[in-house]
Amino acid sequence: MYGGHGCPHACLTLIGTGHLLFAGELGALPDASAVREIVEAITVGAEPGIRP
Structure with missing residues (x-):
């Protein structure tokens, strides 16, 4: 999903999604x-290497 871009x-994405949810x-x-x-x-x- 992130093409090796990692944590940043x-x-x-987590912060933005959390903001939208809350x-x-x-x-x-x-x-x-x-x-x-x-x-x-x-x-x-x-x-x-992990895909749903």
Whole structure:
């Protein structure tokens, strides 16, 4: 997913996605399972040689 760019791109993706999840509609907190799903998808995509 990140073509060997490593942590900087994965970290920025996690921060940006987290911001979008927590800045949701009317200030409501996101569902914990939604946060876990997004974090797992990003971290698995960032690990070299591992694809879902």
